[in-house]
Amino acid sequence: MDWTTVWITIKLASVTTLLLLLVGTPLAWWLARSRRWWKELVGAVVALPLVLPPTVLGFYLLVALNPQGWIGSFTRWSGIGNLAFTFSGLVLGSVVYSLPFMVQPLRNAFEQLGERPLEVASTLGAAPLDSFFNVAVPLARAGFISGAVLSFAHTVGEFGVVLMIGGNIPGETKVLSVAIYDHVESLEWAQAHWMAGAMVLFAFVVLAAMYLVEGRSRRRAL
C-alpha cells in the first residue's frame, strides 16, 4: 500500500470537510430560513455538482484556476500563487464538488427545526447567536453528522475533478482513486485489488457507523 497516497487522501477529505462545515453551515441556515424567492436559485447552484459530470466541473475549475482565469488572477494578485496542480487547488475543487453533500442534510435539519425552538430561546433571553449555537446546532446534530460523513466519504471517492485540476503528482496531488486507476492502467491488478477493497471496506464502515448512530438516536426519541 502506498501510504503517502492514503495520507494525502485523508488529509484532503478532512480539510475539505472542515471547510465545508464553515461554508456550508451559514449557507444551509440561510437557505432554510430566508423567505426570498430567489434563494431556490442559489439552492439549485449549490446542487449542480450532484448532476454535472465531474469532468465538466473540473474543466471549468481548471479554466478559472489558470493564471489568466478569474480565480487564478486573484490568487496571483493576492500573493497566494498558482493553485492548479497543487494540494490547495484540490481542496478548492473538492469543496465545490462536495458542497451539496454538506448543505442538503444541514438545510433539511434546520428546516425541520422550525421557528419554535428559536422563539422559545429568545423569550428566555438568548440572543440570536446564543440561540444558534446552544439550541439550533445541538438540535440539528443529526444533520451535522450526516453532512460531515457524506462530504468526507464523497471527497475520498472523487476522481474526475482531481484528475482535471490536480493531475497526478505523487506526494502532492495523487489520491487513492487516481492511484487505483494508475495501477489498472499499468496492469498491476494486485495493488488495485488491495486499494479498491480497502475503499469498499472504508465506505461500508463509515456508512454503517452513521446509520447505527442515527438509528439509535431515532429509537431514543421514540
Add this chain to the structure above:
Amino acid sequence: MSGLEVALQARLGDFELDVAFSAPAVGITALFGHSGSGKTTVLRGVAGLARHLSGRVSINGQCWQGEGCFVPPHQRRLGYVFQEASLFAHLSVEDNLRFGWKRLPVAERRLAPERAVALLGLETLRGRRPERLSGGERQRVAIARALLHSPQLLLLDEPLSALDQPAKRTIMPYLQRLQDELGIPMLYVSHDPGEVAQLADHLVLLDRGRVSASGPAAELLTRLDLALARGGDAESVVEGFVSFHDETFHLTWIGMAGGRIALPREPIPVGRHARVHIKARDVSLTLSPHNDSSITNVLPARVLEARDISPAQTMLRLELEDGQKLLSLLTRRSALALSLRPGLRVYAQIKGVALGG
C-alpha cells in the same frame, strides 16, 4: 404608569387586527376570544415575536415597542408558555429549567430553581429527558422555566388546551398558587369560558381582531350584552374571605358582605381571600327565603336584568347585597311564572360552587 399598555395593528390578508387595551400590574388578565379572533397574534406581538405588528407596547412605563423603540424579544424580561410542549429536546429537565435563569445577571434572579421546582411539583422530574414526561408534566416544566427567567410579565398561550381533562385539573391549582405566591402579572390567552371564570381577575374580550370589551372579570362575566354570559355554561365569580371550617360537616365557609357560602372542605387558612365561581345553571331563584329546602347556600339578591338566551331559557343578572354580581339561568317558563323583573328582590339558591384562584 404601572401595568401593561398595548395598542397593536396589522393587516394579514383579509384579517385586520386593531387592538388597544391595558392590563393591571397584578393578577391574571385573560385574553378571551374564539379561534381566529387574533388572541395569539396579540400575545406574540406583546412578546415581540410578531414583527409585522405596528403600534405600541409598554410595561410599567418602559417602552417595548413604539415610535423609535423596539426591544427585541431576548431583551424583554418576559416569560412565554407556548400552547404545545416546547421544551428543548436536547436538554434534560434541569437544563431546560436553568436555560433562562442562567442567562440572567445574578442580581436579577428573583427566583431560585429550587423554589420553582417546589412551586410546580417537579422534584422527581429534574433528571429526566423531556421525551420521558407526560403532556401535563412538560407544561409544568415549561411554566417553571418561564418563571425562572424572572419575568416582569408572564405570557401564556392556551397552555392547557393540548392537555386532557385530568391533566388540566392538576395544573390549574399550580397557576392559582403562582399568582398568590409570586404576584407576577400574567396575560393568559384562552377560548375556554370555564378556565377564564376560574383564573382571570381581568378580562379582555377579542372579537375578529378587535377588543369588544375589557374590565374586571367579575363584571364582564355577568354582562348580558356580552357572549360570555349568554352561553348555557356561563359562570359568575364571587369573592370573599374564608371565615371558618366546619369540621363536623366537613365544610369551608366563605363570608362576604352580602351573606356566606359553604363549600366542601378546602385546605385554605381562615382569613385568606377566596374566589368562588358559580355556574349560572346551578343558581335557582325563590321569592321567599325557604327554610325547608335542601340547599345550603341561599343569598338575598335583586334582579338587575333579564334576557332570553334561547326560546327555552332566560339568563338573569342579579346583584348581591354587597354589589357583587351573580348569574342565574332559568327556564323561560319559570322566569315568567315568578314574573321576574328588574328591581325584584329574590333569594338565590346555589346548588354547586367551586373554588377559584
